[in-house]
Amino acid sequence: MPLVNFTNLDFDQIKTTLRDYLKANSNFTDYDFEGSNLSTILDVLAYNTYITSYNANMVANEVFLDSATLRENVVSLARNIGYVPKSKKSAKATISFFVDCSNIIPSPVSLTLKKGPVASTSGAFGNQSFVFSILEDITVPVFDGIASFNDIPIYEGILLTSNFTYNSRNPNQRFVLPNSGIDTNLISVKVKNNEQSTIEVKYNQQDSLFDIDKESEVYFLQEIEDERYELIFGDNVFGKALNDGNYIEVSYITTNGDSANGISQFSYSGKLTYVRNSTEYTVTSGISLLTTGLISSGGENIESVESIKKYAPRIYSSQNRAVTANDYETLIPSKIYPETESISVFGGEELIPPQYGKVFISIKPRSGDFLSNLVKENIKLKLKKYSVAGIVPEILDLKYLYIETDSKIYYNTNLAPNATYVSSIVQSNVNKYAESTELNNYGARFKYSKFLKIIDDSHESVTSNITKIQIRRDLRVSLNSFAEYSIGFGNEFHINDMNGYNIKSTSFKVSGISQDVYLSDIPNTNRITGSIFLFNVPNSSSTSSTILKRNVGTINYKSGIITLNPIIITSAKQKNGQPIIEISATPKSNDVIGLQDLYLQLDINKSNFEMVVDEISSGLDPSASNYIVSSSYTNGNLVRS
Numbered sequence: 001m002p003l004v005n006f007t008n009l010d011f012d013q014i015k016t017t018l019r020d021y022l023k024a025n026s027n028f029t030d031y032d033f034e035g036s037n038l039s040t041i042l043d044v045l046a047y048n049t050y051i052t053s054y055n056a057n058m059v060a061n062e063v064f065l066d067s068a069t070l071r072e073n074v075v076s077l078a079r080n081i082g083y084v085p086k087s088k089k090s091a092k093a094t095i096s097f098f099v100d101c102s103n104i105i106p107s108p109v110s111l112t113l114k115k116g117p118v119a120s121t122s123g124a125f126g127n128q129s130f131v132f133s134i135l136e137d138i139t140v141p142v143f144d145g146i147a148s149f150n151d152i153p154i155y156e157g158i159l160l161t162s163n164f165t166y167n168s169r170n171p172n173q174r175f176v177l178p179n180s181g182i183d184t185n186l187i188s189v190k191v192k193n194n195e196q197s198t199i200e201v202k203y204n205q206q207d208s209l210f211d212i213d214k215e216s217e218v219y220f221l222q223e224i225e226d227e228r229y230e231l232i233f234g235d236n237v238f239g240k241a242l243n244d245g246n247y248i249e250v251s252y253i254t255t256n257g258d259s260a261n262g263i264s265q266f267s268y269s270g271k272l273t274y275v276r277n278s279t280e281y282t283v284t285s286g287i288s289l290l291t292t293g294l295i296s297s298g299g300e301n302i303e304s305v306e307s308i309k310k311y312a313p314r315i316y317s318s319q320n321r322a323v324t325a326n327d328y329e330t331l332i333p334s335k336i337y338p339e340t341e342s343i344s345v346f347g348g349e350e351l352i353p354p355q356y357g358k359v360f361i362s363i364k365p366r367s368g369d370f371l372s373n374l375v376k377e378n379i380k381l382k383l384k385k386y387s388v389a390g391i392v393p394e395i396l397d398l399k400y401l402y403i404e405t406d407s408k409i410y411y412n413t414n415l416a417p418n419a420t421y422v423s424s425i426v427q428s429n430v431n432k433y434a435e436s437t438e439l440n441n442y443g444a445r446f447k448y449s450k451f452l453k454i455i456d457d458s459h460e461s462v463t464s465n466i467t468k469i470q471i472r473r474d475l476r477v478s479l480n481s482f483a484e485y486s487i488g489f490g491n492e493f494h495i496n497d498m499n500g501y502n503i504k505s506t507s508f509k510v511s512g513i514s515q516d517v518y519l520s521d522i523p524n525t526n527r528i529t530g531s532i533f534l535f536n537v538p539n540s541s542s543t544s545s546t547i548l549k550r551n552v553g554t555i556n557y558k559s560g561i562i563t564l565n566p567i568i569i570t571s572a573k574q575k576n577g578q579p580i581i582e583i584s585a586t587p588k589s590n591d592v593i594g595l596q597d598l599y600l601q602l603d604i605n606k607s608n609f610e611m612v613v614d615e616i617s618s619g620l621d622p623s624a625s626n627y628i629v630s631s632s633y634t635n636g637n638l639v640r641s
Contacts, residue, residue, distance in 0.1 A: 014053075015046035065309060074305050075223050083312035084207060085223055086338055087184040090155040090255035091299030093132065093292060095119055095266055100286035102145040108274035111147040111283060112139040115251075116159045118152070118270035119290060121263055130260045131269070132296075133159040133253060135186060151293050154266075155186060157255035164250070165195065166242040175231040181254045181302075182229055188251040189219055189231065195247040207335070208320055209238050210385075216240060227302060257301040261367070264295040297367045298339060322386040328361060328393075336382045337375070341366045344442035346596050359387075362396045362442065362597035369576075370398055401489060401598040402472040403439075403446050404584065405607040406636075407455060407465050410614040415461035419611035426458040427609055434602040444600040448590035463614045471592055472584040472603070477508075477569045479579055485553075485567075489560035490595035492588040495523050501545075503532070503555065503562070506582040506640045510534070511568035513548055518639045519564075519583065521555045530555045532564065540641040560585075582640050 019042060061067040065077040075085055095118075101108055119132040132154040140147050164175050190200040206218040218239045220232040231250065234240045242248075268290055272283040314330040322328050325345040333340040342364040348355030363371055363379075371379075376395045383393050409426060416422045433454055438444060448469065455465045475487050496502050505519035515536045523530040532553035535545045553564040562583065572579040594600030615621035 011046055011050045014049050015042050018042050018045055018049075065312065068309075069305070071227070071305050072225050074308050078308050078312040079222055081312060081316040082208075083308070083315050084221060085308050086300070086303040086334070087223075087229070088181050088255050088257045088302045089298060089300035089338065090157050090183040090186060090253050091258070091260040091263070091296040092156075092294075093154050093263065093266070093296040094151045094294045095154055095290045095292055096148075096150045096152065097268065097288045097290050098149065099147040099272065099283060099288070100145065101142050101147055101283075103286060104281075104283060106276045106281070107145075108142055108147070108276065108281070108283070110139050110141045110274060112137050112273050113149060113152070114271040114273060116271070118268070119154055119266040120269045121266065128256070128259060130156050130256065130263065131158055132156050132266065134270075135159065135188065135251070135253075155183070155253055155255070156260040156263075156296060156299060157181075157183065157253035159251060159253055162250045162252075164248040166244060166246040166248065168244045175233075175248065175250075176224065177229050177231070177250060177252060179252075179254050180227040181256070182252050183255050184221055184229060184252075186253045187221070187229075190249045190251075191217075191242070192247045192249070193243075194245050197247070200249070203233075206239070210320065212239055214238075214240065255299065258299040261297050261299045262295060264292050266290045266292060300338065300366070320386060321388070322383060323388055325359070327386075328359065328383075331386055332361070332363070332379065332383075337363065337365075337379050339366045340364070342441050342599065344597050344599075350596070357390060358392050358394055360394050360396055360597065362398060362599070364398055364442075364599055369400075371395065396597050398599055399597050400474065401491075401592070401594050401600050402474075402603040402606070403592055403601070404470040404472055404603050405451070405467055405609075406470070407467040407607075407609050408612050409455060409465045409609060410463045410612050410617075411459070411461040412463055412614055412617040413461075413620075414618055416459065419613075422459050422461055423609060423611050426455055426462070427604070429454050429458045430602075430607075430609070431604060434604050439600050439602050442594055442597065442599055444594045446592040446600065446602065463617050469587060469590045469592065470584045471587050472582055472606070474575060474580040474582055477572055477579050477581060479572070480511075480568065480570055482566050482568050485564040487562050487583065488598075489562075489585065489587075490598045491560050491592055493555075493557040493560055494586040494588040495527060495557060496586060498523055498527075500530075500533075501638050502585060504584045504638065504640045506573050506580075508572040508581050509570045511570055515548070517548060518545075519553075519581070520638070523557065528556065528558050530557065532562065535638075537638055540639055541637055543638065545638055557588075584640060 062070060062073045063077075065074065068074045068077060078085060099111055101111070113134065115134050115137050117131050117133050121130045134152065134154055138149065138152060140149055160179060162177055167173055184205070187205065189203040189205075191203055192200045201217055203217045203219045206212060206216070206220055212218055214234070214236045216234065216239050218234060220239075222230050222232065224230050233242050268287055272287070273280050274283065275281070311330060311334045314326065315334055318327040318330050320331075322331055325347065328345040329343050332343055340363055344362045346360055348358035348360060351360075361379075365371060379395060380393050387393060409423070411419070411422050430451075433439070433451065439446060448467075452465060452467060455467070456462050471489055471491060473487050473489055475485060477483070477485065493502065500522035501520045502523070503519060503521040507516040507518055510517060513534070517534040517536055519532055520535060521530045521532055531551050532555055533547055534549040534552055535547045537545045552567060553562065555562050569579070572581050574580070592600065613620070
């Protein structure tokens with residue numbers, strides 16, 4: 001009898017194994033396994049074995065977090081280590097409006113905007129219509145016949161309510177919210193002694209057993225099947241237990257997640273009321289148009305299976321404390337600031353000079369480029385619960401390291417309809433790379449060889465490309481202030497010329513000099529350091545210059561750090577309402593890395609793609625006597641335009 005291979009899961013392999021097994025049996029020596037009905041029986045057996053093996057394999061995969069594929073199983077496994085996946089998040093906006101009450105009879109003393117829907121999108125937005133709600137009633141007084149509702153926060157979605165009555169005689173009672181798409185951050189839970197009671201106690205959501213006792217009025221939340229949520233109350237050990245007959249009122253918003261981001265125009269759809277002489281009146285007239293303070297943002301979809309697999313084990317390993325850099329990188333996106341798109345954390349001991357006792361955090365939010373001071377302080381406040389005493393967290397502003405490319409793309413005219421067509425394909429492929437996760441991250445790496453290949457493989461007509469690389473930082477400056485500046489690129493600089501002008505900048509003005517000035521450098525003989533000077537030029541394409549002031553700063557080509565001595569800058573280029581100086585340099589390596597707090601991006605808008613006819617492959621210049629060549633080492637203009 002042959003040795004059976006039990007690892008074969010393919011249908012044909014299983015059938016072959018079964019056939020070989022029967023052939024080895026003396027009772028089936030003379031049987032025709034292909035032409036007889038026995039072949040059909042073998043097909044059935046192989047098919048049944050295949051299905052059974054497949055199911056067994058799937059079951060085995062689904063019991064491990066890293067191999068599970070079904071969301072319900074992934075959520076269940078994450079629950080075992082105390083991880084609650086992030087829910088959908090409602091987009092938030094602010095609106096203002098006023099109500100003219102001069103013609104309302106009887107005249108109101110105050111108006112109340114009832115909780116629930118208050119605004120809707122003006123027409124379809126992204127082929128969808130959205131409703132925005134408020135969580136609680138808002139009451140404002142009437143002054144001089146006008147009731148003003150200013151900067152009201154509204155949340156995308158429908159406000160719903162679920163009610164439960166606790167029954168101690170039902171040991172299997174569960175408090176399950178019946179809807180999917182709930183924003184768990186906006187859940188409100190209130191408990192009354194009974195349904196008729198007017199006194200209610202608000203219960204707070206808790207995600208751990210720390211800082212709670214038997215009197216804590218808290219509830220726990222867990223995701224169950226079909227992306228729904230279940231509330232779990234205390235047991236008089238961890239959290240206050242419910243009593244028989246307690247009436248539970250749960251208000252929550254079901255949302256569409258990130259689909260509602262970016263809405264700027266709203267129409268009123270709320271309900272206004274007031275009470276006079278014990279009678280409630282509804283106001284439907286005198287309501288002004290809605291004005292938008294903040295456009296809708298912050299909407300997010302439910303946490304993906306891949307994200308749960310990534311963060312659940314890391315949250316468990318951190319044990320709800322922030323000690324290592326990995327702890328911070330896990331806790332902040334998952335528990336403290338879910339709007340985090342990317343994060344970098346490093347200790348102060350890594351800096352030059354070192355700053356012991358500090359941990360530095362840089363965060364790229366999902367919307368916008370920078371965190372407000374309020375958000376920064378809120379993050380640091382929440383971190384106190386997890387961080388080690390004596391370690392001070394510092395949140396840094398996002399620092400972009402931009403890559404700019406200048407490509408001359410050679411192409412065969414016989415294989416392309418025109419240069420514009422090929423150029424559009426090239427730029428489309430480059431745009432995809434620019435938007436990929438290989439870039440747009442801390443610690444990301446721009447791979448020069450891959451970039452060249454993307455261009456070469458864009459179209460069959462492309463024969464080669466010569467691409468120059470520049471790296472750029474935008475130095476934010478304080479106008480009319482005597483200030484010192486330092487800016488790091490995190491990459492070693494290439495020295496094109498010992499005569500200087502390796503560094504380029506946009507124009508700005510300084511106190512005491514009437515002309516527009518630019519920054520550049522002169523290397524020292526050690527080719528490690530150099531000095532920064534100010535100069536001006538007749539125009540941006542000029543190759544001649546006049547040095548106006550020397551030794552205004554230093555440059556370290558090895559570390560990629562430029563330092564400006566105290567200087568008064570009076571005007572500079574504006575970007576997003578902030579005065580900046582664009583500073584660019586040629587990196588020593590064409591592979592560029594975003595180190596520590598540098599967020600790497602490929603700036604397509606500042607890149608150049610020039611199509612050049614390859615006269616050799618096109619048959620226009622077989623001898624190559626007039627072939628146009630291009631260097632990847634030319635320095636170009638002295639300044640940035």
